[in-house]
Amino acid sequence: MTTYAVTGASGHFGRHAVSALIKSGIAPSDIIALVRTPSKAADLAEQGVQVRAADYSDPATLSTALDGVDLLLLVSGTEIGKRAEQHANVIDAAKGAGVSRIVYTSAPRADTSELVLAPEHKATEAVLRASGVPFTILRNGWYVENYLGQLDHNRASGEMVGAAGDGLVSGAPRADYAAAAVAAITQPGHENATYELGGAPAFTMTDLASALTVATGTTIEYRDVSPEENQAILEGAGLDAGTAEFVTALDVAAKRGDLYTESRDLQRLLGRDSTPLAEFLAAAAE
Ligand SMILES: NC(=O)c1ccc[n+]([C@@H]2O[C@H](COP(=O)([O-])OP(=O)(O)OC[C@H]3O[C@@H](n4cnc5c(N)ncnc54)[C@H](OP(=O)(O)O)[C@@H]3O)[C@@H](O)[C@H]2O)c1
Structure with a gap:
C-alpha cells in the first residue's frame, strides 16, 4: 500500500488534487489530506480520506501529520513573505518522516524569472534539491x-x-495542473524532474x-x-x-x-491537450 499526502487539501488546488487521486484509482483511505483547519475538510473525511492537521508554520504538527506518508504533494502556501520558511519546514519534516518523493507546485521559470512571486519558489526549490529527498518540481x-x-x-x-x-x-x-500533479506523483519516471x-x-x-x-x-x-x-x-x-x-x-x-511558456510538459503529463x-x-x- 502506497500512501499519498496532499497539503493545502482544503484549498481549491488541493481539492482538485484529492479528487484526481481518487479518480485515478487510489483508495480514499490511502490519501491523507493535510489541512491547517480540519473542520474545512469534513467532506473529504466523509469520502474516506484521512484528514490530518498540519500547519506549515508549526513543525510539530508537520512531523505527526507526515508519519507513514510515502509520496507528498506539497502545494505552495498563500502567506507571501513567509512561504520559503514554511515550505522548508514541510520539506524538513518530510525528510524526517522518510517520505520517498516530494512533488512541489512552483512558479514559471522560478530560478531565473523576475516575477515578483518567483523568489520564494526559487528558495523552496533550492531547499528541496539540497534535501536529498527525491523530488518533482511542477512550475505551474x-x-x-x-x-x-x-x-x-x-x-x-x-x-x-x-x-x-x-x-x-x-x-x-487549476484542475489541469492538479491532474498533471497526480500523474507526476502516481506514475514512475518523474524523479528529480523539473517541468514548466x-x-x-x-x-x-x-x-x-x-x-x-x-x-x-x-x-x-x-x-x-x-x-x-x-x-x-x-x-x-x-x-x-x-x-x-x-x-x-x-x-x-x-x-x-x-x-x-512554449513547454508542453503540462500536456505531456495530462496525456491530452x-x-x-x-x-x-x-x-x-x-
Ligand atoms: N498559478 C497561479 O495562478 C496561482 C494563483 C494563486 C495562487 N497560487 C499558488 O497555488 C496555491 C494553491 O492555490 P489555491 O487556489 O488552491 O489556493 P487556496 O484555495 O487559497 O488554498 C490554499 C491552501 O493552502 C492552505 N494554507 C495556507 N497557509 C497554510 C499554512 N500555514 N499551513 C497549512 N496550510 C496552509 C490553506 O489552508 P486554509 O484553508 O486553512 O487557509 C488552503 O488550503 C496557492 O497557495 C499559491 O501558492 C498560484
Missing part, C-alpha cells in the same frame, strides 16, 4: 480562474483594464476579453494602460497601495512574457 503557470474575480465588474463596465499589453499568458484551469507547465494556446488580454465576450454574451474589451495608470485605477477602486502595486507588477510580468480557454470560460459563465 497561471490559473485561468485568476481572471474570473473581476468578471461581474468587467460585464457591467464592458471592459477589462490592465497593463499587460500584448503579453502572452499560458494559462490553464502552461496551457496552450497562450492568450493575450485582448484574446481573453474576446473569449469572455463570447462566453458571457456581453461585449468586454481590453483597455491597456500604463503601469502608473493601472496603479491609480486600482487604488481608486479601493485597493491599498501595496496590493495595487503587486497586481500591477503581475501585469507588467505578463507583458514581459514571464507567464508564457490542456483545457481550451473558451471551453473553460463557457463552463464558468454558467
Whole structure:
C-alpha cells in the first residue's frame, strides 16, 4: 500500500488534487489530506480520506501529520513573505518522516524569472534539491480562474483594464495542473524532474476579453494602460497601495512574457491537450 499526502487539501488546488487521486484509482483511505483547519475538510473525511492537521508554520504538527506518508504533494502556501520558511519546514519534516518523493507546485521559470512571486519558489526549490529527498518540481503557470474575480465588474463596465499589453499568458484551469500533479506523483519516471507547465494556446488580454465576450454574451474589451495608470485605477477602486502595486507588477510580468511558456510538459503529463480557454470560460459563465 502506497500512501499519498496532499497539503493545502482544503484549498481549491488541493481539492482538485484529492479528487484526481481518487479518480485515478487510489483508495480514499490511502490519501491523507493535510489541512491547517480540519473542520474545512469534513467532506473529504466523509469520502474516506484521512484528514490530518498540519500547519506549515508549526513543525510539530508537520512531523505527526507526515508519519507513514510515502509520496507528498506539497502545494505552495498563500502567506507571501513567509512561504520559503514554511515550505522548508514541510520539506524538513518530510525528510524526517522518510517520505520517498516530494512533488512541489512552483512558479514559471522560478530560478531565473523576475516575477515578483518567483523568489520564494526559487528558495523552496533550492531547499528541496539540497534535501536529498527525491523530488518533482511542477512550475505551474497561471490559473485561468485568476481572471474570473473581476468578471461581474468587467460585464457591467464592458471592459477589462490592465497593463499587460500584448503579453502572452499560458494559462490553464487549476484542475489541469492538479491532474498533471497526480500523474507526476502516481506514475514512475518523474524523479528529480523539473517541468514548466502552461496551457496552450497562450492568450493575450485582448484574446481573453474576446473569449469572455463570447462566453458571457456581453461585449468586454481590453483597455491597456500604463503601469502608473493601472496603479491609480486600482487604488481608486479601493485597493491599498501595496496590493495595487503587486497586481500591477503581475501585469507588467505578463507583458514581459514571464507567464508564457512554449513547454508542453503540462500536456505531456495530462496525456491530452490542456483545457481550451473558451471551453473553460463557457463552463464558468454558467
Ligand atoms: N498559478 C497561479 O495562478 C496561482 C494563483 C494563486 C495562487 N497560487 C499558488 O497555488 C496555491 C494553491 O492555490 P489555491 O487556489 O488552491 O489556493 P487556496 O484555495 O487559497 O488554498 C490554499 C491552501 O493552502 C492552505 N494554507 C495556507 N497557509 C497554510 C499554512 N500555514 N499551513 C497549512 N496550510 C496552509 C490553506 O489552508 P486554509 O484553508 O486553512 O487557509 C488552503 O488550503 C496557492 O497557495 C499559491 O501558492 C498560484
